[in-house]
Amino acid sequence: MKKYIFALLTAALLLTTSYAQDADSLKIKPVTLGVLLQANFAGEHMYIDKSDFDGAGIAAYPGFGVELGAFIDYHITRKIAVEVQVIAGLQNGRYVATDKDLGFIFWQKRPSTYLADVRLVGLDIPIYFVYSLPVGEGHFNFGAGLFTHITFDAWSPGDRNFVTPYNRVISKDDVTGKTKYALSDGHAGLGFQIGYEFAPGLQINLSGKYSVIDIINYESKASHAHPYKLSMGLGWHF
Numbered sequence: 001m002k003k004y005i006f007a008l009l010t011a012a013l014l015l016t017t018s019y020a021q022d023a024d025s026l027k028i029k030p031v032t033l034g035v036l037l038q039a040n041f042a043g044e045h046m047y048i049d050k051s052d053f054d055g056a057g058i059a060a061y062p063g064f065g066v067e068l069g070a071f072i073d074y075h076i077t078r079k080i081a082v083e084v085q086v087i088a089g090l091q092n093g094r095y096v097a098t099d100k101d102l103g104f105i106f107w108q109k110r111p112s113t114y115l116a117d118v119r120l121v122g123l124d125i126p127i128y129f130v131y132s133l134p135v136g137e138g139h140f141n142f143g144a145g146l147f148t149h150i151t152f153d154a155w156s157p158g159d160r161n162f163v164t165p166y167n168r169v170i171s172k173d174d175v176t177g178k179t180k181y182a183l184s185d186g187h188a189g190l191g192f193q194i195g196y197e198f199a200p201g202l203q204i205n206l207s208g209k210y211s212v213i214d215i216i217n218y219e220s221k222a223s224h225a226h227p228y229k230l231s232m233g234l235g236w237h238f
Contacts, residue, residue, distance in 0.1 A: 029075065036069045036205070038233025042091040042120075047101035049222035059102045061109060063092035063117075067231060073130070083128045083143060083193075091120040091229070095156075116156040123150045124209065124229075126191045135196075143193040147209050149227065150186045187211040187227055195235070203235035 043062025067089030073081040096112035128143035189212040195205035211226045 032073045032075070032237060034071045034073070034201075034203070034235050034237040036067070036071065036085070036087060036233060036235045038067050038069075038087075038205070038207075038231040040065045040067055040089055040091060040229050040231040042089075042227065042229035043093055043105065044225050044227045045104045046225035046227075047098075047223060048225065057098050057100070058115065059096050059098045059105070059112065061094040061096065061105055062107075062228075063094060065089055065091040067124075067233075069124075071235075073237075079132045081130045081132070083126075083130045085124070085126045085128075087124040087126075087231075089122060089124065091122065093118050093120070118154060118156050120154040121152045123152065124148075125150075126193075126207075126209070128191065128193055130193075132197075137199040138197050141193070141195045141197060141203075141205075143207075145191060146188065147191040148186060148188040149209075149211070187225075188213045189226070197235075197237055201237040203237055205231075205233060205235050207231045 041062055041064055044060040046058075046060050048058040067087050069085055069087030069089075071083055071085040073083050075081045095115045095118050097115050098112045102110050102112065124147055126145060126147035128145040130141050130143040133140045133142070189210050191207060191209040193205060193207040195203050197203045208228070208230050210228045214224055214226065
């Protein structure tokens with residue numbers, strides 16, 4: 001009888017230990033933080049019709065920039081989280097005069113007349129649903145969701161009054177006859193992110209964003225502007 005009681009107690013102890021280990025393995029931190037340092041390649045699928053003013057239109061070529069940000073993960077389960085990022089960045093581009101819409105431009109330059117280089121300082125706020133897939137000592141992260149962008153300043157080096165695509169022509173002054181401008185300070189769209197996180201917390205990330213809300217602040221069938229951006233860099237997940 002004592003042997004049976006001992007066997008039952010041993011089995012119960014093993015089951016209790018096993019359950020405790022399983023329960024501990026399911027524990028997750030509800031909130032985690034991290035930082036990002038990335039390079040970006042940003043531009044606009046855009047064409048601004050200015051025929052009413054100088055007989056030409058403006059199109060955009062993309063350029064390289066840098067960005068620094070932070071993120072916070074709200075974990076729903078061990079593998080699913082909602083990630084909110086706040087990323088400040090410098091973007092560079094080149095604007096050209098053209099008599100037609102050049103379409104979507106990513107890498108290859110198309111014939112046109114050079115106008116100026118343009119720089120932009122802004123803030124991206126993406127919100128992603130992220131799924132983690134364990135692989136090796138770390139895991140892959142796959143995220144998708146929405147983002148919004150706020151433009152703080154956009155200018156051409158050497159001439160901060162250059163008419164960039166972020167200064168939209170809206171009217172002419174009745175007294176001086178000079179063109180008036182209004183700054184479009186934001187846009188919103190869709191984004192994705194993929195990356196791999198090593199066991200210590202180091203991340204390698206690639207993300208993309210495309211605006212689906214036209215940022216031009218007046219209605220125009222001939223003009224459109226949809227910014228896009230690819231970013232790649234490192235992150236650290238605390």
